Amino acid sequence: DEGFTLIELMIALAIIGILTALAIPQLSVHRTKSYNTAAVSDLKNAAIAQEAYYVDNRQYTNDISRLTTIPYNLSISQGVSVGVSSATNEAYHMTAYHSAGNTTYSLSGPGGAITN
Numbered sequence: 001d002e003g004f005t006l007i008e009l010m011i012a013l014a015i016i017g018i019l020t021a022l023a024i025p026q027l028s029v030h031r032t033k034s035y036n037t038a039a040v041s042d043l044k045n046a047a048i049a050q051e052a053y054y055v056d057n058r059q060y061t062n063d064i065s066r067l068t069t070i071p072y073n074l075s076i077s078q079g080v081s082v083g084v085s086s087a088t089n090e091a092y093h094m095t096a097y098h099s100a101g102n103t104t105y106s107l108s109g110p111g112g113a114i115t116n
Contacts, residue, residue, distance in 0.1 A: 035101035038077045040114055043096035043107050046082050049074040050092050050109060060087035060109075064094075 004012075049067040050060050061067065062084050067074040076082055082096040097104040103116045 035098035036103050039096040039098045042080045059089045060092040062087045
């Protein structure tokens with residue numbers, strides 16, 4: 001007779017099940033990291049748009065929608081929320097998070113570093 005026995009098939013399925021059980025949590029961790037990375041990237045791009053806005057207006061804006069229009073063209077990734085919590089003639093503070101991520105990021109500018 002040729003072919004596999006029932007026990008050999010059950011062992012193969014058990015091995016596949018174990019490998020799957022190990023792989024799925026790792027996939028979830030990497031997916032969350034990618035969502036967080038999208039929020040960081042959008043926050044960096046928002047800072048660049050704030051600086052361009054400042055060059056034109058000699059002040060920073062509290063309204064993120066002003067940065068998403070021409071000529072600043074800030075593009076915000078799907079699922080990411082970017083907000084300006086304060087803006088003056090001298091500084092701004094913005095935050096960003098992804099709805100499927102697990103971290104809110106902050107940036108105070110000009111020239112600040114992103115923190116979580």
